[in-house]
Amino acid sequence: MWFDRLLQGVIDTFLMVGVSSLIALLAGIPLAVILVTSGKGGIYEAPRLNSVLGAFVNLFRSIPFLILMVALIPFTRLIVGTTYGVWAAVVPLTIAATPFFARIAEVSLREVDHGLIEAAQAMGCRRWHIVWHVLLPEALPGIVGGFTITLVTMINSSAMAGAIGAGGLGDIAYRYGYQRFDSQIMLTVIVLLVILVAAIQLGGDRLARVLNKR
Amino acid sequence: MSVAYLPHKTATQPPEQPHNAQQAELHPELNHAHVRFIGVTKTYQGQQGPVQALHGIDLAIQRGEVFGIIGRSGAGKSSLIRTINRLEQPSGGRVLIDQVDIGDFDEDRLVELRRRIGMIFQHFNLMSAKTVWQNVELPLKVAGVPKEQRERKVRELLELVGLKDKHKAYPAQLSGGQKQRVGIARALVHDPAILLCDEATSALDPETTQSILGLLKQINQRLGLTIILITHEMAVIRDICDRVVVLEHGHIVEQGPVWEVFGNPQHEVSKTLLAPLQHGLPEELQNRLQSQPKSSDAAVVLRVQFTGRTSDEPDLAALFSTLGGRVRLLHGGVERIQGHALGQLLLAVSGSSLGAEEQRLRAQHFLHKQWTQQVEVLGYVV
Numbered sequence: 027m028w029f030d031r032l033l034q035g036v037i038d039t040f041l042m043v044g045v046s047s048l049i050a051l052l053a054g055i056p057l058a059v060i061l062v063t064s065g066k067g068g069i070y071e072a073p074r075l076n077s078v079l080g081a082f083v084n085l086f087r088s089i090p091f092l093i094l095m096v097a098l099i100p101f102t103r104l105i106v107g108t109t110y111g112v113w114a115a116v117v118p119l120t121i122a123a124t125p126f127f128a129r130i131a132e133v134s135l136r137e138v139d140h141g142l143i144e145a146a147q148a149m150g151c152r153r154w155h156i157v158w159h160v161l162l163p164e165a166l167p168g169i170v171g172g173f174t175i176t177l178v179t180m181i182n183s184s185a186m187a188g189a190i191g192a193g194g195l196g197d198i199a200y201r202y203g204y205q206r207f208d209s210q211i212m213l214t215v216i217v218l219l220v221i222l223v224a225a226i227q228l229g230g231d232r233l234a235r236v237l238n239k240r
Numbered sequence: 241m242s243v244a245y246l247p248h249k250t251a252t253q254p255p256e257q258p259h260n261a262q263q264a265e266l267h268p269e270l271n272h273a274h275v276r277f278i279g280v281t282k283t284y285q286g287q288q289g290p291v292q293a294l295h296g297i298d299l300a301i302q303r304g305e306v307f308g309i310i311g312r313s314g315a316g317k318s319s320l321i322r323t324i325n326r327l328e329q330p331s332g333g334r335v336l337i338d339q340v341d342i343g344d345f346d347e348d349r350l351v352e353l354r355r356r357i358g359m360i361f362q363h364f365n366l367m368s369a370k371t372v373w374q375n376v377e378l379p380l381k382v383a384g385v386p387k388e389q390r391e392r393k394v395r396e397l398l399e400l401v402g403l404k405d406k407h408k409a410y411p412a413q414l415s416g417g418q419k420q421r422v423g424i425a426r427a428l429v430h431d432p433a434i435l436l437c438d439e440a441t442s443a444l445d446p447e448t449t450q451s452i453l454g455l456l457k458q459i460n461q462r463l464g465l466t467i468i469l470i471t472h473e474m475a476v477i478r479d480i481c482d483r484v485v486v487l488e489h490g491h492i493v494e495q496g497p498v499w500e501v502f503g504n505p506q507h508e509v510s511k512t513l514l515a516p517l518q519h520g521l522p523e524e525l526q527n528r529l530q531s532q533p534k535s536s537d538a539a540v541v542l543r544v545q546f547t548g549r550t551s552d553e554p555d556l557a558a559l560f561s562t563l564g565g566r567v568r569l570l571h572g573g574v575e576r577i578q579g580h581a582l583g584q585l586l587l588a589v590s591g592s593s594l595g596a597e598e599q600r601l602r603a604q605h606f607l608h609k610q611w612t613q614q615v616e617v618l619g620y621v622v
Contacts, residue, residue, distance in 0.1 A: 126260040141361060141363055141364070147327060149354065149427075150351045150382065151382050163369040164368060229527075
């Protein structure tokens with residue numbers, strides 16, 4: 027009985043973290059590319075776009091997740107039609123994860139040696155060639171590392187979402203561990219979370235190492 | 241029908257610069273220069289106001305020559321070479337390549353132009369995440385060249401630079417010299433007409449420098465492409481360049497065939513840059529050198545330099561006998577550049593009945609017939 031409940035919790039956590047992180051990955055990389063290339067001296071220099079986008083990213087990054095989640099309730103209802111359950115949690119999780127990941131990816135992209143961009147220009151690359159063949163491949167190990175951090179952070183946030191009825195491991199720990207003082211379940215959830223985080227970190231580090239040819 | 245209503249077309253166009261027109265008339269070779277700079281200036285916005293990196297550079301580089309640009313760091317070499325493929329946009333003046341002004345090229349024409357101009361860099365600038373093969377292939381890939389053609393070309397170039405067996409390696413696994421060879425292969429993959437070298441050997445040890453310079457010379461002769469290189473090392477200029485300009489604070493201070501600039505440098509900067517290649521006085525002698533003769537038996541120290549066609553070096557016995565007395569050779573050597581011999585002798589003359597100035601004039605007179613020469617009295621030693 028409680029095993030089924032735990033299994034459901036793991037699946038829900040996987041769903042929330044997986045879906046929101048996937049969207050963050052797909053939206054965050056273009057966002058990071060725009061942030062880097064539109065900056066001063068970038069290949070698509072556009073100072074106004076850059077500062078507007080930067081301010082937007084900072085805004086969402088500075089709101090604590092618990093508050094963001096509550097503040098977004100009307101928006102969440104608009105998108106998924108409910109404010110309860112796994113899918114309702116995906117909306118604020120995605121909105122928190124995207125700027126977070128974009129900033130980390132931005133740092134990796136910015137670290138690509140300017141000489142490489144110059145060399146690409148000199149060999150007759152168009153600007154999108156530079157993004158596709160130079161910036162992204164060169165920053166890939168860093169981006170993988172950044173995505174690992176994002177995943178771990180999202181597991182953390184998803185547990186918080188559990189507290190307002192999103193389901194997942196956080197929900198189980200809160201309801202059984204905190205409200206019913208069932209320390210056995212609490213302990214089991216903690217062990218599961220530790221294993222999950224450790225597995226993600228290990229896998230991410232290994233992948234980043236394989237990709238890094240420097 | 242009245243023509244008077246038509247707008248006067250020529251009035252809106254910039255007036256033809258008489259200076260340049262005149263120059264072209266006087267120097268017909270300018271009309272088929274491969275790369276030509278006309279009054280090129282470059283100003284940067286520095287932290288303490290604008291900084292002018294180039295002041296009105298006028299220069300013509302001929303097809304197929306190895307052209308060197310030398311200067312100390314901050315002289316503007318880097319800015320100048322980058323105006324050729326528009327990595328740097330000049331603030332004023334024009335850059336012509338094959339008589340075409342590249343100043344107003346849009347991205348399409350610029351990309352097309354850059355495929356005709358290869359470039360190699362001091363720090364190689366290879367993509368770390370790509371193998372040697374992928375690095376060399378990249379310029380072809382972005383140009384949309386079909387796969388079989390790419391393979392053929394990459395193989396051919398890796399063979400040319402001697403890295404056939406390294407095609408699977410990543411740049412981090414290569415030595416500096418090998419990295420630069422990959423850089424050269426990548427730069428040549430589009431069969432460019434011009435190769436730009438930005439301090440291409442400055443990060444390499446002397447031996448590797450020699451092998452890279454040898455490769456560049458070979459490419460220049462085999463493929464007939466124009467090589468334009470910047471460096472702060474005179475040895476690089478000596479080893480492969482045909483002509484050289486010396487740049488200082490954004491001005492050209494000296495230019496000419498390499499043997500001429502080496503044999504008889506005029507400007508202070510050229511002399512400074514040449515200093516490491518010249519033989520100085522042995523230290524022990526330098527310490528004993530006096531500006532005035534302290535005793536009558538002090539020897540006169542002379543520096544004799546001469547430049548001229550090879551195979552007709554001066555008769556030293558005859559030279560020495562004109563000086564009178566006992567002549568000792570302190571240091572000496574002859575370098576050959578482009579069919580010219582550049583000689584330098586350090587002599588100590590003792591027991592001569594002639595004064596130092598008289599000796600200097602005699603040596604000059606002796607060499608004067610066939611050689612560009614320079615003789616100076618360095619001082620006296622006991």
